[in-house]
Amino acid sequence: MSLKRFNFDEPESNLRRCEKCGKALPRRYIYDICEQCEHDAMYKDVKEYIMKNNVTELEVADHFHLPLETIQRWIKEGHLSYKKN
Numbered sequence: 001m002s003l004k005r006f007n008f009d010e011p012e013s014n015l016r017r018c019e020k021c022g023k024a025l026p027r028r029y030i031y032d033i034c035e036q037c038e039h040d041a042m043y044k045d046v047k048e049y050i051m052k053n054n055v056t057e058l059e060v061a062d063h064f065h066l067p068l069e070t071i072q073r074w075i076k077e078g079h080l081s082y083k084k085n
C-alpha cells in the first residue's frame, strides 16, 4: 500500500455533494441528491399519489418503481399513512 495514492490533490470538483443536505456522495453515485433526500422527496409524491388514488401498496410500488418492501417500510416507519380497505 502506498500513500502516494492518497487523494490529496484530487480536484475539488470531483467531490460531489448532495444538492439538498450537502452530504458527500459516493463518486459513482449517479444522482444529484443523496438517497435519504431522494426518499424524503419521494415520500411527498407517494403520499400525494396515495391520497389521490385508491391504490394498493403493490400499485404504489409499481407506479414509483420501488420495491414493495420499501413502501411497506415507509408505512411501518410512519412516513406514509395508508388507508387499508
Ligand SMILES: [Zn+2]
Residues within 6 Å of the ligand: 018, 019, 020, 021, 022, 023, 033, 034, 035, 036, 037, 038
Ligand atoms: Zn441529501
